[in-house]
Amino acid sequence: MPEQITLYGHPYSPYFHRVAIVLEATGAKHQCYTVDLVDRSVWGSISPTGKIPFITYGGPEVPPDQPSPESEKIPESLIIATLIAEEHPSAGLIPADPVARARMRLFINEWESSGSAALRAALMGTGPVDAILDVYARLQARLGASTKFAVGDALTLADVAVAPYLPRNEYLMRHEIGKYPLGDGKKFLDRLAGPEFARFREYAEAVKAHPSVEKTYDEAVYADMMGSNPYFKRD
Ligand SMILES: N[C@@H](CCC(=O)N[C@@H](CS)C(=O)NCC(=O)O)C(=O)O
Incomplete structure (x- = not known):
């Protein structure tokens, strides 16, 4: 019997x-379990980091607001993703070949080490939106010449790590959401549409079209959250 898994989080994230x-x-x-992001009374003290996502793993099947002391509480998206991928090797999310696994991890590191920070800085108006494209360029350089996904023709954790950002970043730039100078969203999209990013675009389209992605x-959920987020509103 597989262990019980309860995922806590919110689809905007x-x-x-x-x-x-x-x-x-x-x-x-x-x-x-979709959490209430404002009222943290149910989930705030269950999450080991105070953040979403996290899972309860193992223990009995219980209502999400009454987690069992017998379950392990595991935070961090990539750690959870790896745990589930390791439990389901036939899904192929972790390549069997060690070199392919190394390439997968390098791709993930590229985004993790600078992608989220560049995005956050752009949204807060403390860094240029072009810094996100710099990360895209470095990811592009890591893509194989003709593979569908980052490490071969099947989806791996490398693609899972960046997949959520591809449609979200486009949405933000298309709607000029964030404190960066108005018009920089369009400049971002124009540069992304140019020949410099042809290979990345091909890759991004394949990732976005993967059924599991x-x-x-749900763009409507993201739009609702970001449109009303005061942190990212221009004065
Ligand atoms: N490194 C964490 C980041 C998780 C994270 O920052 N989650 C945000 C939502 S997108 C959060 O819970 N923020 C609430 C808070 O910081 O209070 C992961 O990969 O899971």
Whole structure:
């Protein structure tokens, strides 16, 4: 019997989305609890980091607001994603070949070490939106010449790590959401549409069209959250 998994999070979150993609791609049995991001009374003290996503793993099947002391509480999207992928090797999210695994990890590191920070700085108006394109360029340089995904023709955790950001970043730039200078969103999209990013675009389209990515992304939910987020509103 597989261990019980309860995922806590919110579909607006790119970190939550990573885990949702892996659950979809593996078909792992789970229940999902959408948290109230403002009222943290139910989930705030269950989460080991105070953040979403996290899972309860193992122990009895219980209502999400009454987690069992017998379950392990595991935070961090990529750690959860890896755990589930490791439990379902037949889904192929972790390549069997060690060199391919190294390439997968290098790709993930590229985004993790600077992508989220560049995005956050752009949204807060403390850094240029072009810094996100610099990260895209470095990811592009890591893509194989003709593979569909980052490490071969099947989806791996490398793609899972960046997948949530591809449609979200486009949405933000298309709607000029963030404190960066008005018009920089359009400049971002114009540069991304140019020959410099042809290979990255091809890759991004393949990732966005993967059934496990497409099925777990709801732009309306993201639009609702970001449109009303005071942190990212220009004065
Ligand atoms: N490194 C974490 C980041 C998780 C994270 O920052 N989650 C945000 C939502 S997107 C959060 O819970 N923020 C609430 C807070 O910081 O109070 C992961 O990969 O899961």
